[in-house]
Amino acid sequence: MPTGAGPATVVDGIGYRVEAGEVFGIAGESGSGKTMSVLALLGLLPRGAAVEGSAVFQGRDLLAMGDRERRRICGRELGMVFQDPMTSLHPMLSVGTQLTEHVRRHLGLGRRDAAGRAVELLREVRIPDPEGALDAFPHQFSGGMRQRIAIAIALACRPKLLVADEPTTALDVTVQAGIIRLLDRLRHESGLAIVLITHDLGVLSAIADRIAIFYAGRVAEAGGREDLLQRPRHPYTRGLLDALPHPEAAATPLVAIGGQPPAPQDVPPGCAFHPRCGFAKAACREAIPPLVPANGRMLACPVDPFRG
């Protein structure tokens, strides 16, 4: 990515697989490359950004195909939901127009069939009075309802994969709970694969099957939900979990990770986390630790202070 101080690497060697019906969670602090890694595969990076590697979706490489072909796939077989539903909803078009435009364009349905499909979708995301909602505009809905409408649009063409970037971050916990349950129902009922990006490990703990922890554009640790959250091995994963308030230890101070994550243009040499790590050794300052298998998970920490 171009920055004021020359090009900087914001995502560096990320790899993962997501199967049908599976929820793959990506977590990390702001600036860790979570969002950039998915914008890259959707072809939505800012001008001037360069991407290497491959992103194979149903046998075809999204990074190798032309814009026109990728646009046809994105929105039809691949749905997207972002943190702020108002960035993806058009404020001046009715909900019905936005929903039917989508299915008419991508599925080639007639006006009447498209309206029927729109009502069905709004019902699926539990919008009360779906027929009435078709004529309403986005501003007439609450934040939680808008996000559910954005999800309905993303699901309109029955995608195989949903990429959701902080879909519940701006919402209240009660509304967030509804969205989490909705995503869980969709993956079980229709085999939807979901890439879920969030900084909230609680949300991933509720719904993700596997989780990757990003730090400074690289994967620090990745593994199964239960294993990773109950027995974190990377000092950064451990730090993220320790910073969360714990039900049992309410009176003790929270254990915060010191310092801040680095900006992409000044990622420290060696392990990017070493300046904030209590276990860093001399070697950590020199070589970038490779991501290697470690008892059924992937770990990029040769020190491995919490080895079982």
Added chain:
Amino acid sequence: MTAALELEDVVVEYTPRGRPPVRAVAGASIAVSRGQVVGLVGESGCGKSTLARAAVGMVEPLSGSIRFEGKEVRPLRRRARPRELARLQMVFQNPFSSLNPRRRVGDQIAEAIAVLGLAPRARRAARVAQLLEQVGLAADAGRRYPHEFSGGQRQRIAIARALAANPSVIVLDEPLASLDASAQAQIANLLAALARELELGLLLISHDLAIVRHVADVVAVMYLGVVVEAAPTQELWATPLHPYTEALIAAVPHADGAGTLPLALPGEVPDPARPPPGCRFHPRCPYAFEPCPTEDPPLVELAPRRTAACWLQRPGEAPAPPAAKARDLSPAARSG
């Protein structure tokens, strides 16, 4: 112990152009003593931010009383704010918009000291350095500009500037909402430490229950403009007495790796311009029974320092979780 900041039956109305007035706060009482952290939680639109703004005199209440150190808090007008109100400070959610981007942070803190005449010119720099250290920044951080700091550091600067006025109470409106988890933990620890060390009273408004649980001594829960429950933090979490408090707690996901889905509260927060009759929560309440749709339950004391506004909890009876109380109802009452 008398409270430093005391709000009683505060009502705040907004009148949107061409529409009927909206009662954002419909009679709320809350008290903050020195050295005490009071958490105020609830969903967006419940009126918690409006109540916070009324508490410091930024919006005018329609009725009710707001007293700070025994004196009435009057809303801001064109004349200068009375000097004694400087000891009541506020910190906002976004430190980027509350700090001046073009001025060194040290100058912004020094200005607060100068305006209030709290230190002679010669001693201001030393006081600024002391305040910066108090919030966990380097003493010489004052030479830099806001953009040179991270979000968490900027929030520390905003807190340092509030502390410059030697406050006894600070009202904080979502001070952690725009921060990463580790920065949130750092600021939460800082607030708890400041309350203890400086004997500060803090009114902490947040939608993040987990953080409030961690730092608040007492928590008040708001729903649609009214306080529905207030209790010491540990007791509130162990045994919520109001069904809304119970639903809020059940909706928080835990990072325990267990794969448990959080419980969703059905329905939407109603339009505050047209609140439901009776108990405002009854259309979403799983335990609603005969009196709920018609009669508004008062906030009553059920145990020492524990209040709730729910027909299931009767004064004089031992308080118990809503589900247990609902089981004891006669079938006739339940079917109502």
